[in-house]
Amino acid sequence: xxxxxxxxxxxxxxxxxxxxxxxxxxxxxxxxxxxxxxxxxxxxxxxxxxxxxxxxxxxxxxxxxxxxxxxxxxxxxxxxxxxxxxxxxxxxxxxxxxxxxxxxxxxxxxxxxxxxxxxxxxxxxxxxxxxxxxxxxxxxxxxxxxxxxxxxxxxxxxxxxxxxxxxxxxxxxxxxxxxxxxxxxxxxxxxxxxxxxxxxxxxxxxxxxxxxxxxxxxxxxxxxxxxxxxxxxxxxxxxxxxxxxxxxxxxxxxxxxxxxxxxxxxxxxxxxxxxxxxxxxxxxxxxxxxxxxxxxxxxxxxxxxxxxxxxxxxxxxxxxxxxxxxxxxxxxxxxxxxxxxxxxxxxxxxxxxxxx
Amino acid sequence: xxxxxxxxxxxxxxxxxxxxxxxxxxxxxxxxxxxxxxxxxxxxxxxxxxxxxxxxxxxxxxxxxxxxxxxxxxxxxxxxxxxxxxxxxxxxxxxxxxxxxxxxxxxxxxxxxxxxxxxxxxxxxxxxxxxxxxxxxxxxxxxxxxxxxxxxxxxxxxxxxxxxxxxxxxxxxxxxxxxxxxxxxxxxxxxxxxxxxxxxxxxxxxxxxxxxxxxxxxxxxxxxxxxxxxxxxxxxxxxxxxxxxxxxxxxxxxxxxxxxxxxxxxxxxxxxxxxxxxxxxxxxxxxxxxxxxxxxxxxxxxxxxxxxxxxxxxxxxxxxxxxxxxxxxxxxxxxxxxxxxxxxxxxxxxxxxxxx
DNA sequence: CCAGTGTATCGAATCGATTCGATTAGTCGC
DNA sequence: GCGACTAATCGAATCGATTCGATACACTGG
Numbered sequence: 001x002x003x004x005x006x007x008x009x010x011x012x013x014x015x016x017x018x019x020x021x022x023x024x025x026x027x028x029x030x031x032x033x034x035x036x037x038x039x040x041x042x043x044x045x046x047x048x049x050x051x052x053x054x055x056x057x058x059x060x061x062x063x064x065x066x067x068x069x070x071x072x073x074x075x076x077x078x079x080x081x082x083x084x085x086x087x088x089x090x091x092x093x094x095x096x097x098x099x100x101x102x103x104x105x106x107x108x109x110x111x112x113x114x115x116x117x118x119x120x121x122x123x124x125x126x127x128x129x130x131x132x133x134x135x136x137x138x139x140x141x142x143x144x145x146x147x148x149x150x151x152x153x154x155x156x157x158x159x160x161x162x163x164x165x166x167x168x169x170x171x172x173x174x175x176x177x178x179x180x181x182x183x184x185x186x187x188x189x190x191x192x193x194x195x196x197x198x199x200x201x202x203x204x205x206x207x208x209x210x211x212x213x214x215x216x217x218x219x220x221x222x223x224x225x226x227x228x229x230x231x232x233x234x235x236x237x238x239x240x241x242x243x244x245x246x247x248x249x250x251x252x253x254x255x256x257x258x259x260x261x262x263x264x265x266x267x268x269x270x271x272x273x274x275x276x277x278x279x280x281x282x283x284x285x286x287x288x289x290x291x292x293x294x295x296x297x298x299x300x301x302x303x304x305x306x307x308x309x310x311x312x313x314x315x316x317x318x319x320x321x322x323x324x325x326x327x328x329x330x331x332x333x334x335x336x337x338x339x340x341x342x343x344x345x346x347x348x349x350x351x352x353x354x355x356x
Numbered sequence: 357x358x359x360x361x362x363x364x365x366x367x368x369x370x371x372x373x374x375x376x377x378x379x380x381x382x383x384x385x386x387x388x389x390x391x392x393x394x395x396x397x398x399x400x401x402x403x404x405x406x407x408x409x410x411x412x413x414x415x416x417x418x419x420x421x422x423x424x425x426x427x428x429x430x431x432x433x434x435x436x437x438x439x440x441x442x443x444x445x446x447x448x449x450x451x452x453x454x455x456x457x458x459x460x461x462x463x464x465x466x467x468x469x470x471x472x473x474x475x476x477x478x479x480x481x482x483x484x485x486x487x488x489x490x491x492x493x494x495x496x497x498x499x500x501x502x503x504x505x506x507x508x509x510x511x512x513x514x515x516x517x518x519x520x521x522x523x524x525x526x527x528x529x530x531x532x533x534x535x536x537x538x539x540x541x542x543x544x545x546x547x548x549x550x551x552x553x554x555x556x557x558x559x560x561x562x563x564x565x566x567x568x569x570x571x572x573x574x575x576x577x578x579x580x581x582x583x584x585x586x587x588x589x590x591x592x593x594x595x596x597x598x599x600x601x602x603x604x605x606x607x608x609x610x611x612x613x614x615x616x617x618x619x620x621x622x623x624x625x626x627x628x629x630x631x632x633x634x635x636x637x638x639x640x641x642x643x644x645x646x647x648x649x650x651x652x653x654x655x656x657x658x659x660x661x662x663x664x665x666x667x668x669x670x671x672x673x674x675x676x677x678x679x680x681x682x683x684x685x686x687x688x689x690x691x692x693x694x695x696x697x698x699x700x701x702x703x704x705x706x707x708x709x710x711x712x
Numbered sequence: 713c714c715a716g717t718g719t720a721t722c723g724a725a726t727c728g729a730t731t732c733g734a735t736t737a738g739t740c741g742c
Numbered sequence: 743g744c745g746a747c748t749a750a751t752c753g754a755a756t757c758g759a760t761t762c763g764a765t766a767c768a769c770t771g772g
Binding site for chain 2: 057064104
Binding site for chain 1: 729
């Protein structure tokens, strides 16, 4: 019925109601007193014209606020929904933001070509999840735009609030636990080292070129305890990738179990650890009798059968909430602060002394 | 160093470069040819002034496009991240939207007071996930604004593309499977009936007042096979809520196992089914020997021990992708189309004939 | 040498609201 | 009856871009 004409504007409504646009505007924003009779006349006019309230684009241009907080995720957006740690963080984040924000805008950090979405998104503030190597570019864009920003687990410039985790200490801690069980042939199974997500053995060259802080920190903690241990990187924090990478640690090129295979695997995520356990089962190795596997994150990992994973738990929801709280502070004019979190060792059933 | 002055605008850049604002604008949008020398002069001016590109708010006011697609989730935002079916859908959705959209805006359907966020979000189109009773209000708001909209599993007005699932048929199918195993005392464990998420036995009155289509459809399918069976609603699709509701089915007020307890429970989601299994184990009932439990969704349910759940799998990722594709169509001017999906029965190890 | 063609740049209108200072109307006290 | 004061409403500037028709200029071919 009204699809032919262009949509009504507040000026149309004002004219219909016989008031000025400023008065009509005020009826909708409610920031100034309006006589009841006037308000009703304006509302009636709006209803008659099918006016659905102020255009958010125009309003945000004028006010300089959109009510949207952007959250920049590494790599594919879809990845975010598959990673339990990320979803937990988002959970906390949306909780903390619920009262001050219209919504959360999910942004990719940067698709190869094109300009970064973050450069053209109408957001009031940004949360950067710093697990990707491309985060630096995104951070630069955001700073250029002068937006408040909080970085979760990533290197930030000075003056930028960060949400951090004791990745290195926690990794060293669980590595130490493994050593105290008596393991000496230990390997680590890491998260990707860079945005390229190349799979393969860890070499000094690859470490030097690495861009993912989380991976490096956890690796550094591990190396404190096992300086010379071997390691492989997985292509992503997924069970399947964990399986693939684990096979590289356990079997030869011809598919036979290696004699010098590790007796313990320290994985950098629970999903990778689950992958390691699956791979071990496929090779007829029992966990933990023949192979110890420990993880990182403390998610409720799926697919372990009845085994409880030995791991360190991180407060993922709290991290997200803290980020949201700092964004809220900054949006209200205060300075954002950095917040540090620590992990908790959680004993499970996937670690045991090595077979004698 | 530049925090005192207001941010540079494209007019400032144009002046600095000695060109008109139209030319400067065109340098950034790239829609018209610009001489190389001019382009470089403008870019240099922009760099000198710290201009980070066009303000998205102003640009979207002028062009009428923000590049953002809104997705309305029922209830708390955080809930979305905890529900595997929802995350799977978002996965497919973000995949389909990746090429045409800057980002995905997560919106709540409506916080009790206040105006709905959906009324003031600068989105180009909306995807409504219709599992909440409040979706109707959100749909009305969106239609008022004249935005393209796709509804996933919810009742939509005519002319609105829907993504649907054969909830009723699939439910009837798995109920029939249970009946053919020989069960006669069967109960159903349902999703919430309305936004209030009231827990408790299913009564005709509550059904009449229900607003969640998915719940009603699956219940209707179940009732085709077991017209008189008892049922309880859970407060949410969560393992814990499944446990709580299941206890109501299995034990008396004084905590003793009921003699007339069901020999099979048909749950409306896998998470609820897992809850049912947990509750059964707590009561020393074996699954499936003492109690058959079947689910719905086909997620990789966590916490089952080594048991594989008998369930019907729905193509959640495909649903999301279809929604995204329809949004893309509508944004490019074409008409959106409805898409229908069907579930697949998946045999597991949690269903067996009743104990004789 | 001029009409004709094409390319690069410019001017000015426009998108749809918000907001602040100014104006008007109405009330109160004395 | 009048000045002072308050509350409601209005006018006009403004937010920062985009875009289209007009203009200026250089070059080609006859």
